[in-house]
Amino acid sequence: xxxxxxxxxxxxxFSKLPGIGPKTASRLAFFVLDMKEDDVLDFAQxxxxxxxxxxxxxxxxxxxxxxxxxxxxxxxxxxxLICVVETPQDVIAMEKMRDFGGLYHVLHGTxxxxxxxxxxxxxxxxxxxxxxxxxxKEVILATNPNVEGEAxxxxxxxxxxxxxxxxxxxxxxxxxxxxxxxxxxxxxSKAMEGRREL
Amino acid sequence: xxxxxxxxxxxxxFSKLPGIGPKTASRLAFFVLDMKEDDVLDFAQxxxxxxxxxxxxxxxxxxxxxxxxxxxxxxxxxxxLICVVETPQDVIAMEKMRDFGGLYHVLHGTxxxxxxxxxxxxxxxxxxxxxxxxxxKEVILATNPNVEGEAxxxxxxxxxxxxxxxxxxxxxxxxxxxxxxxxxxxxxSKAMEGRREL
Numbered sequence: 001x002x003x004x005x006x007x008x009x010x011x012x013x014f015s016k017l018p019g020i021g022p023k024t025a026s027r028l029a030f031f032v033l034d035m036k037e038d039d040v041l042d043f044a045q046x047x048x049x050x051x052x053x054x055x056x057x058x059x060x061x062x063x064x065x066x067x068x069x070x071x072x073x074x075x076x077x078x079x080x081l082i083c084v085v086e087t088p089q090d091v092i093a094m095e096k097m098r099d100f101g102g103l104y105h106v107l108h109g110t111x112x113x114x115x116x117x118x119x120x121x122x123x124x125x126x127x128x129x130x131x132x133x134x135x136x137k138e139v140i141l142a143t144n145p146n147v148e149g150e151a152x153x154x155x156x157x158x159x160x161x162x163x164x165x166x167x168x169x170x171x172x173x174x175x176x177x178x179x180x181x182x183x184x185x186x187x188x189s190k191a192m193e194g195r196r197e198l
Numbered sequence: 199x200x201x202x203x204x205x206x207x208x209x210x211x212f213s214k215l216p217g218i219g220p221k222t223a224s225r226l227a228f229f230v231l232d233m234k235e236d237d238v239l240d241f242a243q244x245x246x247x248x249x250x251x252x253x254x255x256x257x258x259x260x261x262x263x264x265x266x267x268x269x270x271x272x273x274x275x276x277x278x279l280i281c282v283v284e285t286p287q288d289v290i291a292m293e294k295m296r297d298f299g300g301l302y303h304v305l306h307g308t309x310x311x312x313x314x315x316x317x318x319x320x321x322x323x324x325x326x327x328x329x330x331x332x333x334x335k336e337v338i339l340a341t342n343p344n345v346e347g348e349a350x351x352x353x354x355x356x357x358x359x360x361x362x363x364x365x366x367x368x369x370x371x372x373x374x375x376x377x378x379x380x381x382x383x384x385x386x387s388k389a390m391e392g393r394r395e396l
Contacts, residue, residue, distance in 0.1 A: 003290060004263040010248040013241040016233075017226050028215050030287060032245060033252055033261065035214075040249040043211040044242035047230060050208040051238040054231055063231065065202040089228055092201060 007033070056088075059130070061106035061123045063088040071095075071104060078102045080137040084127065084156065086110055086144060094142070102140075105130065110148035111155055119155060127156070131165060138166040145172050145190075205231070254286075257328070259304035259321045261286040269293075269302060276300045278335040282325065282354065284308055284342060292340070300338075303328065308346035309353055317353060325354070329363060336364040343370050343388075 003011070007029050015025035032040060056062065057069035064070065071077065071091070081102025085091055091104045109122040119125075130136065139160055143149035157167040173191035174183055183191070201209070205227050213223035230238060254260065255267035262268065269275065269289070279300025283289055289302045307320040317323075328334065337358055341347035355365040371389035372381055381389070 004252060004261060004267075006244070006248040006251045006263055007261065009240075010244040013237075013244045016237065016241075018229050019222070019225075024217070026287070027217075029248065030261075030285075031216055032248060035249070037249055039211075039214065040245050042207075043214075044245045046204070046208040046211045047238050047242045047245075050204040050227065050230060051233070051235055053204045054202060063202060063205065063228075065204055069202075087228075089224070092224075 056106075056108075060104050061088075061108055061126065062091050062104055076101075079135045081140065082127075082130065082136055082138075083140045083142050084153075085142045086149065086152075090142065107143070107152065110143060110152040112148045112151075119159075122152075124156065124159075128159065131160065131163060136165055138168060140168050140170065142170045254304075254306075258302050259286075259306055259324065260289050260302055274299075277333045279338065280325075280328065280334055280336075281338045281340050282351075283340050284347065284350075288340065305341070305350065308341060308350040310346045310349075317357075320350075322354065322357075326357065329358065329361060334363055336366060338366050338368065340368045 010029040010032060011022070011025040014020055014028045015022055020028070032043075035043075053065045054063055055065075055067065057064045057067055057072055059068045059072040062069045062071060066073070078101045081100075082105050083094060083100060083102055084105045084107060085094065086107050086109065088106055091106060094100055094104070105123065105127050107122045107124065107127075109117060111117060111119055111122065127139075131139070139156075141153040141156060143153045153169055157169070160167050171194050172187065173194050174180065174187065180188070208227040208230060209220070209223040212218055212226045213220055218226070230241075233241075251263045252261055253263075253265065255262045255265055255270055257266045257270040260267045260269060264271070276299045279298075280303050281292060281298060281300055282303045282305060283292065284305050284307065286304055289304060292298055292302070303321065303325050305320045305322065305325075307315060309315060309317055309320065325337075329337070337354075339351040339354060341351045351367055355367070358365050369392050370385065371392050372378065372385065378386070
């Protein structure tokens with residue numbers, strides 16, 4: 001081996017992260033050697049704390065260091081509205097919009113029969129339990145617009161509809177600032193399909 | 199803030215690394231949350247160990263966890279030959295070649311008057327000290343082929359030449375597997391200049 005052992009181990013750890021190959025891992029490891037010791041200690045501590053202190057909210061499945069999470073706890077939010085998303089990152093994207101005042105439900109995945117992932121493997125049963133009290137009036141399905149996301153939305157909407165709760169799907173169409181010329185056919189066809197009167 | 203604090207801190211740490219912006223930092227932080235706890239602990243430990251246990255060899259300046267480093271310690275290596283490079287990564291690149299049996303000297307930088315970096319700020323005085331015993335017959339200058347690297351090589355060669363030690367510069371030209379058509383003018387001119395009889 002050409003590297004001293006401590007740096008090999010650090011490179012191994014870096015290259016386990018997504019999108020980081022051996023070259024980048026080596027660059028990052030050498031960068032760490034040049035960092036201030038305090039910064040490296042902070043980094044190490046941040047890793048451990050994030051892993052140890054964070055868990056999933058027992059109500060909505062969002063990532064949190066308190067249980068229930070700050071969104072489920074927030075009494076000012078509209079409890080009649082639940083937005084269903086795939087991942088905690090999606091909750092954060094929605095929250096950045098600052099436009100949605102309801103609650104969330106994180107599925108932690110999508111139904112994908114090809115990979116053997118059924119509705120019980122994702123957070124669907126817990127969602128149905130939440131709907132049993134009469135507070136909820138509308139469920140907004142905000143899974144990703146791809147095959148698995150669509151299938152999951154379709155499945156959940158069929159489960160919920162008989163209960164009389166309104167089920168909606170977020171709109172698909174041209175992204176703002178997008179260019180009609182470069183839009184793909186499926187997006188365009190969704191945009192036409194979802195057209196609204198002005 | 200939309201993120202729980204432990205994840206914000208982890209994202210901050212990641213985004214201090216080179217080439218990692220806020221989006222990648224968030225992706226990496228969420229990836230860490232999904233990692234096994236043991237792997238995260240290993241990662242944290244690798245960070246601390248690499249920072250604490252590694253230092254620079256007091257002889258050649260290469261990165262090492264022993265002093266002198268394993269290259270300087272190696273009695274089978276040719277002590278009459280010193281290859282001068284800019285960084286520890288360069289030593290590793292040279293070692294991967296498995297073709298060079300001499301010793302190294304790591305400058306930890308280049309002379310760069312624009313940034314106020316003179317010969318005393320990089321590992322040059324230590325190099326001159328190493329040349330004072332009569333073992334060394336040749337110094338190979340393998341700094342990078344850019345303005346600072348060339349200037350540094352030129353400077354060092356002028357310092358050493360009066361002592362009668364042979365000073366050489368690694369060859370510049372077309373990289374193997376490269377394409378003449380796409381080579382830049384400077385490389386081509388260097389390749390012509392450095393031509394050798396067959």
